[in-house]
Amino acid sequence: MTAVFAERDGFVGTEAGPAAHFGNPLGEQRMLASGRAVVELGLGVVTVTGPDRLSWLNSITSQLLVGLAPGIATETLVLDQSGRVEHAARVVDDGTTTWLLTEPSDAAPLAAWLDSMRFMLRVEVADRSDDFVTLGRFDAPAADDAVVEWVDPWGTVTPGGWGYAVQEAHPGSDWTLRIDVVTPEAAAALAATGAPVAGLLAYEALRIAAWRPSLADVDDRTIPHELDWLRSAVHLSKGCYRGQETVAKVHNLGHPPRRVVMLHLDGSDGVLPAPGTPVHDGDKEVGRLTASAVHHELGPVGLAVVKRSLDPAATLTLATDDVVVSAAQEVIVPPGAGATANVPRLPRLGAVRRS
Template identity: 85%
Template sequence: MAVFAERPGFVASDAGPAAHFGNPTGEQRALAAGRAVVELGLGIVTVTGPDRLTWLNSITSQLITGLAPGTSTETLVLDQSGRVEHAARVVDDGGTTWLLTEPADAAPLAAWLDSMRFMLRVEVADRSADLVTLGRFAGSAVADPVVEWVDPWASVTPGGWGYAALEAHPASDWTLRIDVVTSEAAADTAASDVPAAGLLALEALRIAAWRPSLSDVDERTIPHELDWLRSAVHLSKGCYRGQETVAKVHNLGHPPRRVVMLHLDGSDGVLPAPGTPVVSDGKDVGRLTAAALHHELGPIGLAVVKRSLDPAATLELTVDDVVVTAAQETIVPPQAGATANVPRLPRLGAVRRG
């Protein structure tokens, strides 16, 4: 049962927690101002044992060895080609490492981790059914959390890299906290007078902050395309699966696709669904990964498009028979990558002219 199911106006999301309570834009304002709490329904995977931090460090993208109790970070599981398979918010309490992921990813992540234990002293457990995740921004409070994760997205983390413009990044005041609480503590929160917001409110704020999520990932996604090197990848740590691709694209190449924020035309009152093709001059150039109605910006979305797409091009998305136009706001620029600035050598046998 959803924590806030008894609140007036409750409308359930497909995942179970509230989508909204009848006023998504008002809920956004309350959530962003630190007055409201949102039930997230995240998956919860725990890792215990004395080898847990060095083990996680060796198989994921973030530097986790020596992670101090209470320090929050984020990490990715990549395949051999550097494509994103799992994403987890990470915090250690001194005895247990907590991995918070999307609801559908908890069981696959736990199964993959369990398959990678070998002879190390670690134990993996899926705790999703035992505990509740509540989100809030700085200012609000949740009673007696088991552990709290603080989103590092507001700035480039040590060892990371931000492709988006460093000045005036929309996440500069992003203060999301996720509290893992018992069902009893969640019930106490629901019985209190704290305002509740739905998942639609948080999604709109996430899009406006350019914050990547596993929901933006498809079978080809590499971290660079979503600017995820900013918070989830340490570029100078030791070897891990997919690291060669991460280093090669960042130092010598360019990500083949890039994420942009879309400002959608709302005059027809329709909002494209995630997965909608993005079209320029009659050709598919990408796909929409998220869309929402923001309380200040209006209808917005995130889309992953071809790197070569002109940042000034006007885009189109079709909803039933309605064509919705969209203007781009660059997040990952076309020139992202190639940070090593290695000069290109002439081809063998080529004749230099001039």
């Protein structure tokens, strides 16, 4: 099986990293969604050890981590003073070590920032990205030799969180991602068995369809509310941390200035706009595309962050390769999100369930 590597946001562009696909992205996607394949995610791995690790991480990030039981997975964000997202980490503790899984480009910066915040506390931070491989799967048994397993909490609104998406059938309820952290030797042994594998293109399409945010959707202005990230990565009742004032003020008194939408892209011309492509409403630029892929059931789809005031019924356009691609919006974060507003439940376009 030949691996194909691609240079684009979120994907490693050399043969030292995960493959974009293995020749059949849609077929790989179906196998991955049904639990018959695994995908190498290439995530960064940062570990924190020491008796103060959980109370320390709790004091500087957005999630309630004090008392986190071994094996229980969660997610947390590092925000700046203005509440903008700087780092994001999937979190699981094994009783002696807290494991932080993040995007590959963020591992070293996250480890460096954490190390700078240690002061006199009994914690040690290490970037262990070169020591481990991260394998993603859906509804499949854990690897016998996994060092640790992270189970994505995106399927429900976590305790202390808040979901802005108001659809009766949230696609996150079908998002059953599990990530195994294994040694390179264990990953090689699995590959030698000929087990079905999928590339990152397959994973990305499923992520978009589940409205699952990641650092790929973040820019230098992003606050968690805009991506509906209060759902899984923020605890609204915990104590103070950097950026907490903005989180509380926007949620209780205001509205996020932007909001994420899912785009159903016109695939008539066979052109898929790349992440970063400007999104237009008529002649006016109203946002940017953060992710795009071809879903095996929904067709070409994307996530975009747009102005809060944008009419949800407006048909949008994206120009790429001298082709103008039209797009219909599917509301994720409603224009009225924030101020703990009650908003009407909305039907979901093209809703599908993975079998």
